[in-house]
Amino acid sequence: MxxxxxxxxxxxxxxxxxxxxxxxxxxxxxxxxxxxxxxxxxxxxxxxRPGRITIRTRRAVPNPMGNRPTAGAERIARRASPKPKALKVFRTAVGFHDAYVAAPSKKAALEAWGSKKDLFARGAAELVEDPALAKAALASPGTVIKVSRGSVAEQLAALPKEPRGTSKSSKGTAEKASEPQPRPDRGALDAVEVEIDKLLKEQEKELAEIARREAELAAEKRKLIASQKEEMAALERRRDERRRAYDAAIKTWRG
Structure with missing residues (x-):
């Protein structure tokens, strides 16, 4: 067996x-x-055994844990979920201030500063590694923290005495530009305005002539209409007289 x-x-x-x-x-x-x-x-x-097949099966035992995930499933879920990026602190110069911001990337820092240019590629922005300088920015992620560089007196003293590239020739040009210039001549403008006034007067005369002719035509039209009415009325009276005479003659003829 x-x-x-x-x-x-x-x-x-x-x-x-x-x-x-x-x-x-x-x-x-x-x-x-x-x-x-x-x-x-x-x-x-x-x-x-010869001649037959008999199978006995065991019922499935319900899971006492129900739908509760196992520890292995929880570990897989934790591995699959993305971890938030660590915040870094970046700094750029804004006038007499340093603008600090805590962001996950350089791109996010540029968006926080409102800059469409890559300040990092130009050397105008950098990563802050000093914990003391990064403390305030890390306390408010995404918020731009401005810190003044020195006092007002130090900032004014740091300004250049003369702009770069200034020379004697440029100074002379500036002095000449500051001298009063003669007032421009408006003779050409006055001549055109005179022509415009003349044309306006001629156009007004032409329109007035047309209005006069329209008034004459209107009076002539009214006179013509009245005359036509009188002629029509006279003919209608003659027709009525002829009709009455004809009716009388027909009556006499019929006896």
């Missing part, structure tokens, strides 16, 4: 569903000689 479903490599969990049990029985049937069968009890245990 041949024992199946036992051994260190098999725990019986393959029979936790009806489909898996059927598949297991079919595999065992194919591996046995003709006329043999499988019978047994327990978790997947069986004895070879």
């Amino acid at each position: 041949k024992q199946v479903g036992t051994g260190s490599g098999y725990s019986g969990q393959e029979y936790d569903s009806a489909g898996q049990a059927e598949w297991r029985a079919e595999q065992e049937r194919k591996s046995l000689p003709a006329g043999s069968g499988v019978s047994g009890s327990g978790i997947g245990a069986g004895v070879v």
Whole structure:
């Protein structure tokens, strides 16, 4: 007799569903000689008996943990979740102040300063590594902290006495530019304005002539309409007289 479903490599969990049990029985049937069968009890245990196949399966045991994730799943979730980037403190010069900001990247620092240019590439901004200088910025991430460089007197003293590139020739040009210049001539402008006034007067005369002619035509039209009415009225009176005479003659003719 041949024992199946036992051994260190098999725990019986393959029979936790009806489909898996059927598949297991079919595999065992194919591996046995003709006329043999499988019978047994327990978790997947069986004895070879001729003529029939009997399979007993074990019900699935509910998980007492429910839907609670395992410790391994929690470790995987922690590895998959992105870690927030560490804040760094950057500094740039703004007038007589140093502008500090705590940001995760140089790009974020430029956005906080409102600069569209790469100040780091130009050497106008840098990373602050001194903890004492970075303390205030780290206390308010994303906020620009301005710190004055020296006193007002020191700042004024640091200003250059003369702008760079200033020479005697440029000074002479500035002095000449400061001299009063003669007032520009507006003769050409006055001439055009005179022509405009003249044209306006001519146009007004032309419009007045048209208005006069329109008034004459209107009076002529009214006179014509009145005359036409008088002529029509006279003809209608003659027609009425002729109709009455005709009606009288027809009556006499009919007797």
